[in-house]
Amino acid sequence: MTTLFISDLHLDAQRPHIIDLFCRFLQDEARGADALYILGDLFEAWVGDDDPSEAGARTADALRAVVDAGTPVFFIRGNRDFLLGEAYARRAGMRVLPDPTVVMLHGRPTLLMHGDTLCTGDVAYQAFRAQTRDPAWQARFLSQPLDARLAFAQQARAASQAHQSGLKGQGTMETITDVAPEAVSATLARFGIDTLIHGHTHRPAVHELVVEGRDGRRVVLGDWYEQGSVLRVDADGMALAAL
Numbered sequence: 001m002t003t004l005f006i007s008d009l010h011l012d013a014q015r016p017h018i019i020d021l022f023c024r025f026l027q028d029e030a031r032g033a034d035a036l037y038i039l040g041d042l043f044e045a046w047v048g049d050d051d052p053s054e055a056g057a058r059t060a061d062a063l064r065a066v067v068d069a070g071t072p073v074f075f076i077r078g079n080r081d082f083l084l085g086e087a088y089a090r091r092a093g094m095r096v097l098p099d100p101t102v103v104m105l106h107g108r109p110t111l112l113m114h115g116d117t118l119c120t121g122d123v124a125y126q127a128f129r130a131q132t133r134d135p136a137w138q139a140r141f142l143s144q145p146l147d148a149r150l151a152f153a154q155q156a157r158a159a160s161q162a163h164q165s166g167l168k169g170q171g172t173m174e175t176i177t178d179v180a181p182e183a184v185s186a187t188l189a190r191f192g193i194d195t196l197i198h199g200h201t202h203r204p205a206v207h208e209l210v211v212e213g214r215d216g217r218r219v220v221l222g223d224w225y226e227q228g229s230v231l232r233v234d235a236d237g238m239a240l241a242a243l
Contacts, residue, residue: 007199040078
């Protein structure tokens with residue numbers, strides 16, 4: 001049996017072809033999988049489980065069909081959909097996991113994360129993350145009318161794009177928005193694990209590394225802005241591929 005890992009789909013009504021691609025992936029390959037893990041940023045933005053967007057409705061129906069067919073679906077919140085709640089998770093039939101989470105993959109303990117907490121060089125983002133993960137901030141935000149929340153999400157995306165453009169202008173984009181090696185090493189050492197799977201950086205690759213004297217591996221999932229990306233894990237090993 002194969003376990004599937006995806007992240008950073010950024011589903012949005014403005015990219016209906018990616019929603020179609022994801023629904024086909026769920027209907028075809030995911031139905032025969034041992035499990036499907038979605039490691040954050042399933043949606044481009046998520047402002048609350050009361051959002052009536054077509055992207056959210058289609059995705060919930062497609063995920064529920066996969067779960068009903070026998071494939072469990074697990075989800076870790078990302079930086080774009082950290083407000084996705086238990087109500088939507090129940091609707092989609094998926095189980096929300098904490099970030100980070102340890103799972104067993106064919107006898108090997110593996111650490112799963114979205115990956116944004118590893119980008120410690122991006123100080124501005126980490127400050128924003130700390131603010132928006134505060135339960136009091138989230139309660140105040142979710143109490144606002146839907147239109148106000150949608151407007152905030154649009155402003156936040158624009159601010160993020162401006163921030164990244166500024167980093168590119170300074171020539172620091174690649175370094176600051178990627179994971180910090182010391183953060184990776186410290187995280188793996190804290191859990192006593194030598195294999196990590198994460199998304200967030202949109203830099204799909206398999207990195208060999210050494211963790212406290214042991215050979216380790218960091219697998220970075222790809223994004224779905226232009227095409228799909230999936231990591232397949234079975235008894236024979238790991239394979240990272242585009243769809």
